[in-house]
Amino acid sequence: MTELPLIGGAPVAVEPHLGGAKIGVVTFPGTLDDRDAARAVRLAGGTAVALWHADTHLADVDAVVIPGGFSYGDYLRAGAISRFAPLMSRIIDAANSDAKLPVLGICNGFQILTESHLLPGSMIKNDHLKFLCRDQVLRVENNNTLWTSDYEAGQEITVPLKNQDGQYIADDKTLDALEAEGRVVFRYVGWNPNGSRRDIAGISNAAGNVVGLMPHPEHAVEPGFGPESNAGTDGLGFFTSVLNKIVGGAQ
């Protein structure tokens, strides 16, 4: 992995005490955003560990990020082939275990998590059929997950959104259960960019250790390189949230 800084300095407050926490970033064939995700982990103060899809162990990481991209070219269905990678079996077991490994799926990572049945529902093609790339406002509906605790409930954040198969769907019973249990973690604000049911941008599992969303917090972690609002660093909270939880839990 490339050392910081890739470009320029890193004018983000890094908390040195978080440095011992290791967050794995998984690379599949066709993953695009693993470097950015690893960089976000480091900017938040953690240690990024590169994981390869064919690995059969998790390298003792404290949390895992499944980044975006087009793993296996989105062939068959987005995330459908990656879901059966050897490392995914380890991640599924660890996420469902008593240890409740924190797992964040971003974009294609979210699609892999739904294909893995770690999260309910599925993604289909955007209702307007076009690939869309824009800065997107989201509302943090639940800040009690391991990945959102550094946000305020109801806080609006702006992060990039870029996808073609971003329309979140599930049956009404599943959607009602997600709403009732507070598992809708993020909702699109102002405009629904892809036809997702009930404006859902991201959800969690029942335990709150597994979170998936279509927009890209890892692209909004550094001033000058993210959206223009709020210094462009609204996505950093995902990574500081989990690092603070890991370090706090270990103390």
Added chain:
Amino acid sequence: MPRIVVDVMPKPEILDPQGKAIVGALPRLGFTSFSAVRQGKRFELTVDGEVTDAILAQAREAAETLLSNPVIEDVVNVEVVEA
């Protein structure tokens, strides 16, 4: 060599954005008799040798676990086609 054909369709209650785009294009070519289009997938699994009941059962299992996502799709047909 025999093949096992698996047909997968989006669930009826799920809007099929691709089908919707296709039905919009048909009248522009003068095909005005079609009021709806749904787009599915056809898989052809080639078998070296005879298709036994066990192999057909494997194909059905593969259809449900990998070839389709039961949240959004139905396996509508699994059949053997002799070459």
